[in-house]
Amino acid sequence: MMKNLLRAIQVAMILLLSSQATHAQVNTEKMRSSKLDEGWSGFAKFGFGYREGNSNLFKLNANLRVDYSVNRLHSFLVGNLERTEESDRESAAYKGFLHFRNMYAIIKKLDAEVFLQKEFNDFIRLENRDLIGAGLRFNFQLEDQKLSYHIGLGLMWEHENYDSSDEDDANISRSTNYLSLNWHPSEHLAVICIEYLQVDVENSSDFRFLSDMVVGYNLTKKLIFETNFKYRFDNEPVSGIKKYDLDIKNGIRFNF
Template sequence: MAGRQSSRWVLLLVWLHAASAAAQIVNVQALFDENTGPGRSAAVDLGADWRTGSTDLFSVRGALLGQWRSEKHTWLAVIRGEYAFAANEVIVSKVMEHVRYRYGFTERLSGEVFLQHEFDKFRRIQFRALLGAGPRVRVLTDKQATLVVGLALMLEHERIRRDSEPDAGEFRTDPRLSSYVLGRLEFMENVFLVQTLYAQPRVTNPADIRLLNDTIFEVKPNERLSVGIGFNLTFDNSPPLGVPKLDTQLRTSVGIRL
């Protein structure tokens, strides 16, 4: 059983965006496969759009995820990027890398340490790095319902890209709290709802807060095929100049497990 899970690959063949978002909070918790056994697993997420005629658009996006689990230890690594070109202009250009380690003290309590880097041209982020750690508690572990809460203290370093805006080139290093609640509910056999809420206030100024609401509805007709619809909403109370405070994203996906 562990051998089968350690060689499992997931290929997402379709990833369509109905609205583009540039969220600063990344819902890494939803990427963990809580049901896999000890061993290695990996996933590839690929997608592209190419339109010509009345609308000229080229968009490509991809992600690579790897996970290793033992009885007490879990490692997760993610790298993903997106690039889009329309009407002779680049409209999306971003990349993110994230590494997370989790140690299980008991069945319900674990500790996490994580490191993350981001670049997002159109949120005017030239460089953003996070380093954080904190506890994670599984409040509910029923077969049909799971509820997890976590809290981390993280150090954030952010540098604004050099452009024509008044805050061009500015940088700052701030401590933030990162709290989240993750719930997973099985409505019926192979039909799931996954809900994640994040709040990340700046320690030295709690009014400077970032919020994320991420909702995923997933159907698994069989063990190899999954279909999902997701919506997320991100709010940043103090974004760089010229960047909106609110972002939304609607996405659909079809996955095949090999």
């Protein structure tokens, strides 16, 4: 319990610092800003969930992000912390991450990307994951500007260790690839769908797939209500962990 508490405090401090200034790689594509106006921008998002019946569950989560754009360069720092209490667990479970990404527009439809990330997740017994990667992002947009899509191709190196005597520390190189669809059917409604596929370059059976959909409705100019559907599949999880997770969350997002 003390270890979880110290870990939560550590990540909370990291999130606080980031607000002043995104399994494998956490899905940060859905956290990208649709507008790349020059200067500083960001958002804070808070959500909760509750379930009662065969098991009682209460969940709290927070996201913070800061962007900076100038000329062809766009950088962002994003963090997440989630706390879950369950009736059949003696202590709360936590997961969190901190992600930094730098993007440079080579030409209008092509960006170069580099990124760093740190993550932990009690739900899959992940004590720590560090990764670094780089890639290319291809950008496409329809003439009416209501629909855009992006294709990302890249490589990353990850180091991870689990709370399990059956698992050794791992150092793995993976391909990291994604398809992102951004649809804005009206001024108040936005739908973002992202599919990630990451494969061990030396073992094709070791792959992870992440599917994420966010539906956002503008309550005001700066306040947005969001529903998030997330599916995660790991073909070679650690011992005792299921291959998939399905998560549905609601939250309020404040842009600044």
